[in-house]
Amino acid sequence: MQHQPPFNFSAGPALLPKEVMDQAQAEFQDWQGTGLSVMDFSHRGKDFVSIAEKSEADLRQLLEIPEHYKVLFTTGGATFQFATIPMNLLQSQAVYVNTGIWSSKSVKEARKYGTVHEINALDKQDELTAVVPHAQWEIPDSYDYLHYTPNETISGVEYDELPESAKGKLVADMSSNILSRPINIEDHALIYAGAQKNIGPAGITLVIVREDILQRELASYVPSMMQYKVLADNQSMYNTPPTYAWYLSGLVFDWLLKQGGVAEMERRAHQRSEHLYQFIDQHAFYHNPVHPSFRSRMNIPFILANESLNDTFLKEAEQAGLVYLKGHRSVGGMRASLYNAMPIEGVYALTSFMERFAKDYA
Template sequence: MARIFNFSAGPAMLPESVLSQAAEEMLDWQGTGMSVMEMSHRGKAFVEIAARAEQDLRDLLQVPAGYKVLFLQGGATGQFSAIPKNLIGDKRSADYINTGSWSKKAIAEAKQTIGVNVVAQSDNKDLLGIPAESIWQCDPEAAYFHYCANETITGVEFPTIPSVEHAPLVCDMSSTFLSRPIDVSRFGLIYAGAQKNFGPAGLVVVIVREDLLDRAQPDTPSVWHYKAQAEADSMLNTPATYSWYIAGLVFQWLKAQGGLAAVGERNERKAKRLYNAIDSSSFYHNPVEPSARSWMNVPFVLANSDLDKTFLDEAAAAGLHTLKGHRSVGGMRASIYNAMPEAGVEALVDFMQTFEKQHG
């Protein structure tokens, strides 16, 4: 069996050991005679799987008391609508910062429920980055403050947690979730779609502070009603059981890697190696301000765009797949999530240097 290095932005590669364990357990999970995907979500076996996954996630992130961890459906996009429905309370508007495509989508969805105050937006198309906090125009009466930690398409990432005190901090953490330690206590709510960094598509994790659970509008759909789902242990309806199971295996794998501190150090090394290769060349270019460069998604363009197809074809032949940039920005993009080994980044860098020598 030949495994490729898959640089897809999501659904993305998973740890090989996780896939192997899932394959071994496909027909018979621990002597039950059933696959996990055949189990009742209310049966003892799956309840055990779900409980361990939640506890392992809490351990990895050191989630403090006073937070609920929900395993829901609808992806991060579903949360674009669920968040204003659940957190509006008696407020009229919320603060959003626009740093790219996913921020824009979140803003558009929120506007259907609540007034949106865009505190700042990234406008420089030549050098992408994060607007300085000193120019943010926040509303002191905002229901919450929303930001996207990492814009997967353009590779723009907040280097630190924003210093927001006037409202609960809400973060779309889909493509940085579990990539390094974070201080959960700084947030009112964190959400993340699984398919980027910790599982297959079909699952979204929401970590929400308990004091925010009584803010939901009466017409909030029950499947996205945080308090209702928390009271039902995320099983108000049939959850994405197999995705939840795989995410649990990834949580166990992350623990075995030494936890998020060790994983974060490795992710930083991978990103630095790739950015150094780009910056040391006149053949490749990354359009993001260095202080806002993503560890997870590294976009780059070739000096001669006529070579894009040749680059992609030859990369695929070398076992380096899914490097084509998002259709809205073009160029290339290497997504180097937790499951991407350092060997994959080294193989990409070696290929890029060889390609430059041949075509530069």
Template sequence: MTVYNFSAGPAALPMAVKQQIADELFDWQGTGCSVMEVSHRSPEFVNLAEHTEQLARELIGISDDYAVMFIQGGARTQYAMLPMNLSSPQGQAVYAVNGHWGKLALKEGGRFTQAITTAPVSETTYASIPDYEADEIPQTANYFHYTSNETLEGVQWSKPPECGAVPLCCDMTSDLLSREFDMNRHAMIYASAQKNMGIAGITFVALRKDLIGQSANLIPMMNDYQTYANSGSMYNTPPTFPWYVMNLVLQWVKGQGGLAGIQRINRQKSGLLYEYVDRSDFYQNMVSKNCRSEVNVPFWLADESLNQAFLDNSAAAGLKALKGHKAVGGMRASIYNAIPEAGIEALISFMQEFERTHG
């Protein structure tokens, strides 16, 4: 039985990447050692690190005006590092909130700066992106933050928000590498790796160089972007295995036709699933069509008493991790880059049969 992993993260890895990891696990590049055992200062690993940055710059379109950094701690650490480095307790930052992770970023940012929002924060689940007047954004703000894709709610920005001359910063954890976007519109992007970039343990950060080292705060060395920019992200021993996996994933993405090729595939996959859900009275998606996520598709059964049966039967059929987040409920198919179209077809086929037998 073929198993498809729809987990929101840690998420599925491309099969080719998993196979290469298995092939190289005991002898990486003829060293006779696993990559997990090789010094991060060794020529082999330094070459890998440099190649990873080069691949990321090429695929995403990151110019030399930006520093590329590989940092531990996940996106949650960036929620704090960003205001520490770019703002201050006397400064101000603007947050556009359209879901769970945006709320957490706002809450953490508010510990280090005066954080304001573009619209009142909803206490309920988001199904759209709140409107705001771009010309009302204070241009004295140190930065403007948004979350490009909310994994719980399945709400995604189709294009970057408008914020005037305020530096635009984005948590792209769940959709970086899944589609094309204009890097030059952003002052900073960051993403935990465990969605589309690899495995948990490393976070990708690209930040405009002119914003580094300008903080008025006394920042711990491990929370200062200058530390990573000056040391090639090797001020301390970095998470070498996640770095290696990211390198393999980036090579795989390039082989899929880069971001343009990946985006075509992802739009085809999500389109198939949304089309089926929209035709059915048995399932529903409550997100506004103009901001539906291409990588996280939540759906609800009209009869919620059938939820557990759906989860039990789908798992038995090899369709794993379809349970929605407890804050949202229902089901969620996280269809990141590594999920093939065959996985979507298998899911739809199961949903059709479940509807036939339980409708």
């Protein structure tokens, strides 16, 4: 069989575009004739400031972010935001929509800081995981914000229909599907995302927050590093940020613009996921446990008809250059993550392997 480069299906940290890696390699020791690596730059020096400004400008163009929203580049991952959000936004009570493991973790953290009204929105339709229609959610009349996780990486559930009454109060953990489809930013009070899936390497976190939220009076115990206003007032440089991860994220934003932006990423995401789902649905050897209306375009779990073959599948897949296909330890099975940087050739290679494997072991 002809050799192929490994295709990385990891849920995160995930693959970066090859063009980005090539540019980073070329600039590693000498960024644009300075004779220095980006890692050597002072975060307050003109060279890094120019990188930071271009990164934000490109992101604003990609997502059409209005001027009255601040863009923050911070640390700690999305998990750090589970506490930071209620510290900054929770005054009376918050609504949290629970659709899986990550939203469940955010609920648990938020409860440490105030009253949380939890909506358990997972259901089964025809024995498949589904999301309860928002018309059936019991939402209180008064609340500070409604938190949701539009894509659950572990279970492979994705949804985007939300109640009109929540528009303007939405807080979204978009770690795993940001930049893969257009977003109406103004529906949201805040959007956050860990970088290590569709943005850049692990170590930096994106927060998009409406300016009026920065004026809220906070409890005295909230650390300075967890106050969005402090970060915004200091252009995300209250302390030394993860400069190299910020630089690489900027290269990804530039790459996305050159590829055709978010609209093109949405088209590619549909192409990749539809190809894999159609294959799974046509082969009894494999099964996807999510209702078709709520299937993720980013993270596709699948189960073998004979689960005793799991280890064999993973071993032979790795030999075929298909890596990190093991499902999350909490659910088992397999999972193929198809983020923006995954070429369609990787999905074709996966389904070709899956077809051969099914013939060999059926």
